[in-house]
Amino acid sequence: MPSALILIADGSEEIEFVTPYDVLIRAGFQVHSVGVNLKDSFATCTRNIKIIPDTTEIPSTTECDILILPGGGPGAKIFSSTDAVQHLIHSYRDAGKWVAAICAGTTALVASVKGGGKTEGLESTKKVKVTSHPSVKDEIVKAGWEYSEDRVVVDGKIITSRGPGTALAFSLEIVERLCGKEKRDEVSGPMVCVSTL
Template sequence: MPKALILIADGSEEIEFVTPYDVLTRAGFEVKSAGVKLENENWATCTRNVRIVPDHPTLISVPSQSAHEVFDVLVIPGGGPGAKTFSTYDPVLELIHEFRKAGKYVAAICAGTTALVAAEEKFHGAGHGKKATVTSHPSVESQIKEKGWGYSNDRVVVDGKVITSRGPGTALLFALTIVGLISGNEKRDEVARPMIVAETL
């Protein structure tokens, strides 16, 4: 059974958190969420004031040293304030680094891509590291390009084990892409069919 770890912080975008959690669960993944620097230890308050209770209130119960051995994919939602928390919090940057070093999937959507960029800069410095071609919300496009990363305006971009996407409106395609890459297109279609997914997302 594939396993996914999804991060959440205050100010994360709720659609970008809930949609991967839902779709990956439908696909038979064991999905766990972990709170990052939550003001209230019981829930995250998202960008539109939806409260979400993570499976793990902190990353302490999901040590970065072993998470990459347990989980097949790390999912990083967007939402400006939440993405800023991820991008400036060393345990998250270490987690991203460990997943990438182990050759595991890292999937980021919207402003969440900035955490991926920050992790590479922290561990490899500007101009080095395992950069990839990515996408993001347009609001953070320039800062990603400034760090020397390849950039695409496609709705979902896959470059090796890095999966990125643009925003709430692409969250379903983002999640289904993760399913297809890890569990195969047959499983992806099996999940999409009863959800009445449009042929063009």
């Protein structure tokens, strides 16, 4: 059974957290959520919805198959400035595991490379083709990353997407990459969505 670790912070985008969580559960993943630097026992998201994560202990190891970073500007800033999250992104990339980021969450991936230049040749030092919410495009391009305006972009073991409206396509892409197209179709059919979003 594949497993996913999804982060959440105050100011994360609800749709971008809940959609992958829901879709991956439907696909048979074991999904774990971790709250990062929360003020309370719950995350207060961008539309004031409150979500209680499974834990607030950020793991130091890469036990899951994929690390997922939802967007929401304030939440993404927390991911970008939290050393334990940055270390986790490095660890997942260097272990050859998947990292997925949506919307402003891509900026946390970008920040991890800014701080990761000490060790040449490691996967965590490589800039790949990504996408994001349009509001953070300039920041990503200025940092030297190749940018695409496609709804979902996959480069190596990095999956990125644009925003709340692409959260379902993003989630189904994760399912396909880790479990195959047949599993994607099996999940998307009962959800009454087109599997080629």
